[in-house]
Amino acid sequence: xxxxxxxxxxxxxxxxHFDADAVLEAVVRIFWRQGVTGTGIQxxxxxxxxxxxxLYATFGGKRRLYLAALERYTEQRSAPSLERLAEDERGLPxxxxxxxxxxxxxxxxxxARWGCMISNAHVGAENADADIRAVLERQNDKLRKAMxxxxxxxxxxxxxxxxxxxxxxxxxxxxxxxGVNLRSRCGAxxxxxxxxxxxxxxxxxxxxxxxxxxxxx
Amino acid sequence: xxxxxxxxxxxxxxxxHFDADAVLEAVVRIFWRQGVTGTGIQxxxxxxxxxxxxLYATFGGKRRLYLAALERYTEQRSAPSLERLAEDERGLPxxxxxxxxxxxxxxxxxxARWGCMISNAHVGAENADADIRAVLERQNDKLRKAMxxxxxxxxxxxxxxxxxxxxxxxxxxxxxxxGVNLRSRCGAxxxxxxxxxxxxxxxxxxxxxxxxxxxxx
DNA sequence: GCTATCTTGAACCGATCGTTCCGAGATTTG
DNA sequence: CAAATCTCGGAACGATCGGTTCAAGATAGC
Numbered sequence: 368x369x370x371x372x373x374x375x376x377x378x379x380x381x382x383x384h385f386d387a388d389a390v391l392e393a394v395v396r397i398f399w400r401q402g403v404t405g406t407g408i409q410x411x412x413x414x415x416x417x418x419x420x421x422l423y424a425t426f427g428g429k430r431r432l433y434l435a436a437l438e439r440y441t442e443q444r445s446a447p448s449l450e451r452l453a454e455d456e457r458g459l460p461x462x463x464x465x466x467x468x469x470x471x472x473x474x475x476x477x478x479a480r481w482g483c484m485i486s487n488a489h490v491g492a493e494n495a496d497a498d499i500r501a502v503l504e505r506q507n508d509k510l511r512k513a514m515x516x517x518x519x520x521x522x523x524x525x526x527x528x529x530x531x532x533x534x535x536x537x538x539x540x541x542x543x544x545x546g547v548n549l550r551s552r553c554g555a556x557x558x559x560x561x562x563x564x565x566x567x568x569x570x571x572x573x574x575x576x577x578x579x580x581x582x583x584x
Numbered sequence: 585x586x587x588x589x590x591x592x593x594x595x596x597x598x599x600x601h602f603d604a605d606a607v608l609e610a611v612v613r614i615f616w617r618q619g620v621t622g623t624g625i626q627x628x629x630x631x632x633x634x635x636x637x638x639l640y641a642t643f644g645g646k647r648r649l650y651l652a653a654l655e656r657y658t659e660q661r662s663a664p665s666l667e668r669l670a671e672d673e674r675g676l677p678x679x680x681x682x683x684x685x686x687x688x689x690x691x692x693x694x695x696a697r698w699g700c701m702i703s704n705a706h707v708g709a710e711n712a713d714a715d716i717r718a719v720l721e722r723q724n725d726k727l728r729k730a731m732x733x734x735x736x737x738x739x740x741x742x743x744x745x746x747x748x749x750x751x752x753x754x755x756x757x758x759x760x761x762x763g764v765n766l767r768s769r770c771g772a773x774x775x776x777x778x779x780x781x782x783x784x785x786x787x788x789x790x791x792x793x794x795x796x797x798x799x800x801x
Numbered sequence: 802g803c804t805a806t807c808t809t810g811a812a813c814c815g816a817t818c819g820t821t822c823c824g825a826g827a828t829t830t831g
Numbered sequence: 832c833a834a835a836t837c838t839c840g841g842a843a844c845g846a847t848c849g850g851t852t853c854a855a856g857a858t859a860g861c
Binding site for chain 1: 807808809810811
Binding site for chain 1: 618619621622699703704706707708709711717720721724745747748749751752753755756758759760761762763764766767769770771772776777779780781782783784786787788791
């Protein structure tokens with residue numbers, strides 16, 4: 368913005384007096400918890416500690432601010448676990464781990480009952496914005512593709528029930544993740560959620576050593 | 585309110601000039617679409633056609649108004665399909681029908697892309713209210729119990745995979761329904777959602793005549 | 802120190818928030 | 832018709848909304 372290199376010389380009389388990254392993280396947290404309509408600029412001012420003018424000079428406005436926070440969330444919070452899932456070489460155990468750690472993250476620790484910022488954005492008025500909706504759609508694609516990758520590994524390892532459709536099951540597991548995120552906002556028991564996701568993974572598991580196929584007892 | 589029968593006589597000079605039920609239905613629709621934080625009293629005035637004073641005299645305030653709308657939604661929109669599911673005697677076909685008609689209702693027709701008012705309320709700031717949260721929890725219980733009932737029928741008919749846990753699977757299908765509701769708000773394809781829910785039901789289906797269990801070809 | 806640039810807090814803008822109040826008009830009873 | 836009572840439209844309440852402006856303070860290079 369200031370150092371656009373006009374013709375050789377440029378002055379830099381002052382620098383930002385705050386850590387823009389730390390500020391954005393605080394913004395993520397409040398939008399994550401309260402949503403965009405539930406959060407006022409004053410709230411953002413309060414949690415970041417900087418002034419309205421600095422906020423607007425740096426980010427531009429509520430819409431741009433939320434968009435920046437949403438992108439940061441996807442990169443820092445969502446993408447890592449999705450990549451871990453997509454690159455997991457274990458198959459179904461990777462899927463199970465994904466869901467169990469999801470339940471943990473949603474029900475305990477610092478962000479308990481906050482849900483997922485992506486899932487939350489599906490419901491709020493923010494989904495009317497095309498740019499925001501594009502982020503949500505892109506992230507949902509990532510989730511589904513990560514699920515598909517792990518399911519494909521599971522198939523190659525013979526962990527999957529023969530009748531399981533990879534594409535459709537990836538979709539259904541993605542929907543399940545959204546359901547977990549949503550229910551966690553209302554204080555759902557972690558054990559209940561664990562039961563649910565465990566049952567879902569068990570349902571697509573091949574009837575080898577696990578449950579199922581026991582006939583006499 | 586007016587006819588509390590003091591001492592034999594009571595006056596009734598005027599009656600309400602509007603259909604309270606029709607008004608509440610309009611309130612349901614706007615809260616359903618926009619949520620509680622996204623809807624102003626002015627919006628309610630606009631869609632109902634009556635004035636602020638009548639609104640407050642009849643319902644009491646925004647909180648009470650939303651609560652009344654939420655209860656009406658559960659009775660008129662949610663409960664019927666849940667009861668149909670719970671009393672369905674077909675087993676898994678009943679579950680499939682529930683999900684397919686859910687997808688239809690969420691993706692087409694008058695209320696397309698509105699999601700479910702119950703699911704939506706999980707995300708909004710309204711879930712901080714104890715009374716509202718009680719409604720959400722009660723309704724989620726109904727959903728899970730209805731699923732359980734249909735799964736129990738399915739088991740008795742031998743439609744279920746032997747390893748399927750009724751309780752846990754009811755939970756997982758309830759989560760799936762929330763996922764469908766949530767994704768529909770972002771414009772998810774009906775065909776995608778149908779694929780997902782179909783795969784979920786297929787996963788718990790016994791390997792009889794359907795998919796699965798085909799060994800040679 | 803001087804100057805240029807950026808940061809920042811405070812004030813202000815029009816609009817909207819949820820809520821309250823009152824007068825005018827409608828309606829039922831005697 | 833007259834009296835009593837309720838309804839309801841509209842104005843107005845104070846507070847907060849998102850957004851802008853501006854002068855004073857801080858910081859850099861000269």
